[in-house]
Amino acid sequence: MTEKLSDNPLEALHVSDTAPRHAVTLPSVAALDAHLAPYAAHSAQSRGRRHPEAPPSARTEFQRDRDRIVHSTAFRRLEYKTQVFVNHEGDLFRTRLTHSLEVAQIARSVARNLRVNEDLVEAISLAHDLGHTPFGHAGQDALNDCMRDHGGFEHNLQSLAVVDELEEHYGAFNGLNLCFETREGILKHCSRENARRLGALGERFLQGRQPSIEAQIANLADEIAYNNHDVDDGLRSGLITFEQLADVELWRVHYDAARAEYPQIEGRRLVHETVRRIINTLIVDLIDTTMRNLMRHAPRSLDDVRAAPPLVAHSEAVSAQATVLKRFLFKNLYRHYRVMRMANKARRVVTGLFNAFSEDARLLPPNYQSADPQVQARLIAHYIAGMTDRYALKEYRRLFVVDDN
């Protein structure tokens, strides 16, 4: 009699009723990392977590970091935090969340080509903006001004504070307890004073050493993502136009190429056909230039990468073109009067909240109150930085508008 094969693939894994239930062997971490180049960050060689933990099963250390970031509260808040346009200005503009996803996508493409750790670049990319205040850079500048006498406020350090201390998810520790390499990637830059305070994580800023290739990729993927999506959003909003962009070489070359290939298209379709060509050019140039740098410096390990000059880079020609685009955006979009009006409002909201809480800490939830003035200022900064755009506006109304509740 022929045995009937089960339709359920999981049943097929069980050889017999008496066979051990875990007949399938999971691949080792070394096997999961086997495709990586010697200069990549291998998860088995991580400098570890602040609170030691048993190694994960069925995933690498950096996959676990990525998963912890995706499950964090701060990650979900990114959906309601400004990139350039405040959340309520339109449903289709980038938020910090979609920005972070675009950074991760670009960074992974680059990482795969260079045979470095995609899980690590993804973790860094998804976490890099976790510390951003509401209202983008206007919010950060305002909070930094408010914190002038209390050590200042810097979104990189705040991202680190989120993953090291502020998330309350795990029984054994505060924060997400991420690997050294993920934290190193999140801390893109920092002052010498802060570097001294940060111990091992700050050392590279004092010694002039580089972070991993993965961290360097995430950093440049961030720029590629925002330069392109800000052009896209700028055009969508009508604050910048095709005519203005004609002076920007990087735009013009790809706009002309898109029109030559598809003479009939216009509007959003033409914008996207142009932007996708720019992104592709930047990614290919980044991979190409970095490969040349890797060949020239021939790093054999992550330690070699740390001792070498920055290896992930654009060619001089493309870098110059990207700088022109960046300057264009600064002048015509980030300083556009309509963006400045929102920035001004953001500054008043953040400063107003900070001053109200500083004058009377009893307005704060109890876990944000402290008798120590320095600690109190930092707790207020944490509280405000954690707010989404709309929560900050609501909180402002609650505190300052008499007939609101």
Ligand code: MG
């Ligand atoms: Mg970013």
